Amino acid sequence: MKKIAIIGAGISGLFFANLLENEKSYSYKIFEKKNSLDLSDGYGIQLSVNSINLLNKIGFKKINVSDICFPKKVNFFDAKNSKKICDIDLSQFNNQNNRYTTLKRSKFIEFLLENIPSEKIVFNSDLINIKNEDRLLLSFKDKKIEEFDYLVAADGIYSKTKQILFKKEGLPKYFNSIALRGNIRNLENFDISLYLGPNFHFVIYPINQNKEFNFISIIRKELIQEEISDRNLFKDSTFISNLLNQISFKSNVNLIDNIEDIKCFPIFVSKKVQIPQSKNIFLTGDAFYSFPPSFAQGASQSIEAANELFNDLKNNTSNYYKTRILKTKQINSRSSLNHFTFQLSNPLNVFFRNIFLKYFSKNKKFLENYLGKIYNH
Numbered sequence: 001m002k003k004i005a006i007i008g009a010g011i012s013g014l015f016f017a018n019l020l021e022n023e024k025s026y027s028y029k030i031f032e033k034k035n036s037l038d039l040s041d042g043y044g045i046q047l048s049v050n051s052i053n054l055l056n057k058i059g060f061k062k063i064n065v066s067d068i069c070f071p072k073k074v075n076f077f078d079a080k081n082s083k084k085i086c087d088i089d090l091s092q093f094n095n096q097n098n099r100y101t102t103l104k105r106s107k108f109i110e111f112l113l114e115n116i117p118s119e120k121i122v123f124n125s126d127l128i129n130i131k132n133e134d135r136l137l138l139s140f141k142d143k144k145i146e147e148f149d150y151l152v153a154a155d156g157i158y159s160k161t162k163q164i165l166f167k168k169e170g171l172p173k174y175f176n177s178i179a180l181r182g183n184i185r186n187l188e189n190f191d192i193s194l195y196l197g198p199n200f201h202f203v204i205y206p207i208n209q210n211k212e213f214n215f216i217s218i219i220r221k222e223l224i225q226e227e228i229s230d231r232n233l234f235k236d237s238t239f240i241s242n243l244l245n246q247i248s249f250k251s252n253v254n255l256i257d258n259i260e261d262i263k264c265f266p267i268f269v270s271k272k273v274q275i276p277q278s279k280n281i282f283l284t285g286d287a288f289y290s291f292p293p294s295f296a297q298g299a300s301q302s303i304e305a306a307n308e309l310f311n312d313l314k315n316n317t318s319n320y321y322k323t324r325i326l327k328t329k330q331i332n333s334r335s336s337l338n339h340f341t342f343q344l345s346n347p348l349n350v351f352f353r354n355i356f357l358k359y360f361s362k363n364k365k366f367l368e369n370y371l372g373k374i375y376n377h
């Protein structure tokens with residue numbers, strides 16, 4: 001029986017483990033750096049039908065309906081006056097079994113953990129070295145060394161595995177943007193609301209049936225290297241309230257009084273696609289490629305990637321990287337275009353952007369190509 005080491009108990013690693021649980025010809029162990037998984041945070045995640053389709057194969061349908069939401073539309077607003085620009089009907093990409101879904105990230109992790117025996121996750125495990133001899137020898141910070149046939153790196157955007165394999169080239173780059181994340185309660189709109197402002201945008205969406213909502217804003221911010229590396233800066237309450245004031249000042253939504261549990265973090269993206277030389281080491285999820293967060297595809301792609309990798313191993317084929325590179329290019333170009341379009345600042349550009357948005361949001365051919373290709377893959 002082949003032994004697989006999964007590095008990281010995030011979305012990609014846990015989904016991959018769920019697939020392995022249904023296929024008993026492999027044994028596996030998950031190594032997670034943290035000492036536990038946070039199952040209490042209230043932040044949200046959006047999952048499009050491409051990943052719901054895969055999640056239903058591991059029983060996502062059984063999740064409590066009060067813990068999820070099925071937004072039907074994305075409504076685009078001008079942040080400055082909350083005037084609606086247009087909307088996109090997301091439900092046109094749904095089918096009877098698979099619907100665009102939003103929920104709390106912690107509920108989602110809880111679901112992914114349900115079928116994984118607890119002894120298969122080893123916490124406090126920080127990978128420090130990989131030796132590739134007949135088999136893979138993995139060394140961890142606590143001095144344990146273990147032997148495996150395959151390594152699946154699902155250790156996220158700051159992937160240690162990638163740094164071990166590619167040194168400095170494995171590091172992500174700062175995306176000149178900061179994310180503000182928080183919770184809002186008691187709104188009445190159960191669709192996704194996207195507010196476009198100059199050099200920022202924010203999204204509000206429901207995460208369950210209890211009128212809890214996720215707030216996420218991406219704000220353009222140039223920082224010098226010392227600021228980027230200073231983790232305390234992103235916890236500093238003055239820094240956070242200055243950012244919130246900055247976007248509140250340019251929008252007429254009352255953000256300051258309504259957002260709770262606000263947190264801030266710098267956004268990093270991958271520099272380029274990198275493929276390990278060893279045929280038994282695989283990168284998946286954000287460790288393979290991390291996109292600008294303006295297409296809400298990070299989690300869905302992490303799930304798709306894990307599924308493709310699983311099929312490759314099961315069928316003894318080697319299509320994984322070829323398929324992934326193609327998909328990554330498609331998602332990356334859409335994420336970058338969205339980001340650019342959402343944050344225009346010149347009033348003339350904004351005027352024309354809004355005309356284009358109104359037109360394309362109702363153009364079936366465009367939507368099929370831009371979203372359908374990704375959602376109904």
Ligand SMILES: Cc1cc2nc3c(=O)[nH]c(=O)nc-3n(C[C@H](O)[C@H](O)[C@H](O)COP(=O)(O)OP(=O)(O)OC[C@H]3O[C@@H](n4cnc5c(N)ncnc54)[C@H](O)[C@@H]3O)c2cc1C
Pocket residue numbers: 007008009010011012013031032033034044045046047125126127154155156157158159160161179216267284285286287293296297298299300301302
């Ligand atoms: C602001 C923002 C908003 C987002 N919103 C959405 C959204 O709405 N929809 C969506 O689809 N995606 C969204 N994403 C992207 C999504 O969260 C990620 O793409 C997704 O979580 C990636 O999953 P992953 O499993 O690759 O990594 P992660 O979920 O980050 O998991 C990585 C795991 O590896 C562990 N780890 C790290 N280093 C080590 C190590 N050395 N050894 C062992 N374990 C390690 C970590 O502790 C973690 O548990 C968003 C991202 C950002 C930044």
